Amino acid sequence: MSHIFPRHCHSEFPAAVGGDGCFLIDAEGKRYFDGSGGAAVSCLGHSNARVIAAVQAQVARLAFAHTGFFTSEPAEALADLLIEHAPGRLDRVYLVSGGSEAVEAAIKLARQYHLERGEPQRRHLIARRQSYHGNTLGALSAGGNVWRRAQFAPLLVEMSHIAPCYEYAERGEGESLADYGRRTAQELEDEILRLGSDTVMAFIAEPVVGATPGAVPAVEGYFKRIREICDRYGVLLILDEVMCGMGRTGHLFACEAEGVAPDILCLAKGLGAGYQPIGAMLCTDTIYDAIAAGTGFFQHGHTYMGHPVAAAAGLAVLSELVERDLPVQVRARGAYLQSLLEARFGQHPHVGDIRGRGLFRALEFVAERDGKTPFDPAMGVAGKLKKAAFAEGLICYPMPGTRDGRLGDHVLLAPPFIATEAELDDAVGRLGRALDTVLDKVLA
Secondary structure, three states: OOOOOOOOOOOOOOOEEEEEOOEEEEOOOOEEEEOOHHHHOOOOOOOOHHHHHHHHHHHHHOOOOOOOOOOOHHHHHHHHHHHHHOOOOEEEEEEEOOHHHHHHHHHHHHHHHHHHOOOOOOOEEEEEOOOOOOOOHHHHHHOOOHHHHHHHHHHOOOOEEEOOOOHHHHOOOOOOHHHHHHHHHHHHHHHHHHHOOOOEEEEEEOOEEOOOOOOEEOOOOHHHHHHHHHHHHOOEEEEEOOOOOOOOOOOOOHHHHHOOOOOEEEEOHHHOOOOOOOEEEEEEHHHHHHHHHOOOOOOOOOOOOOOHHHHHHHHHHHHHHHHOOHHHHHHHHHHHHHHHHHHHHOOOOOEEEEEEOOOOEEEEEOOEOOOOEOOOHHHOHHHHHHHHHHHOOEEOEEEEOOOOOOOOEEEEEOOOOOOOHHHHHHHHHHHHHHHHHHHHHHOO
16 A cells, blocks of 8 residues: 555556656556656656766765755856846846745745835736646635635635636637737736736736646737736736746747746746756846845745755756757747647547647647537546546646636647657657547547
């Protein structure tokens, strides 16, 4: 009997015992193509020699030094390299252990920044429906994932949620992409004015929305308008790139594709590529200087922040991404994956949308294409697809509740950046067989 508290009490999983490139291997020797990188984590695959060597060398040199007493060489070097390539005026790096911690730090920093500047009335955070920003209580409050929030609702901090920029499901008939983008961005200004223009501290959004609705990029011009609105009212722009950043969408920082830079940016997942748990919160020099000139102390912290071994892994991962120019490869491989998905599923009667950017792609499933009608949630399409794909030797990331937390099903694909065209061919074939198996059963 296992003493592990699993994610689901009634599920039994094989033990993973090895990793080889884009594949994970279980105790029986079965190989699984990691088509979602776990949860968009394993961007370099599972056997990168450079990262492994960096971790081993750092453990031998220095395993841990608390940041209340010391800084460390790998933490300093990682921060330098991040800022060297970061957009806009991002200038300082706060290293944590994962995405939820990065978002918590961002929310707290936004609040303290306004306090330091003498604006204590700025307390409201605005986010978007069908978003996900983490599972700690502050991050969960910011997120708009209905299913994850529901049972903890009495514990959550009150925050505002406006419409996502989800063109497939929410653009009106006859509405142009530009008009739709302006309409959804306008919701931010309307909400700022409703709350009080001097009471809003920040707006948080994912540049490409991740697991909740499945790899949804904004329409062109949306984030530029968002940036303008934030600037007009003195609202900080927090971009959550925990899932879509670090090259995943074809740019080292996902916001580069939008032509905007945030005041605060959150990273994780691909920063450590699964070799160590690490995340980062980056902020501008303006925000840092306000803290430094005020109390001089950010009222926050975690024991393992800036962990030397995690930082060494992150530095090796980021060095691989930069020196090998892997975001460029991601754009090429992403276009190839999109072509495969369109060839296999473009005319499928139950695939309504194929979307994404770079190696961050999703299929949204529908009962009826013309009306974009979701399947009945009772059919459990997403859950059944996960099991069928796993049986085919494919790890992917299906999710229910795509539209509103209850209706809709999709599958997210986020394979390692090193995946070959042949491996992607094979993965799409496995996904097709798994989907056929599921639909044959649920539609019988």
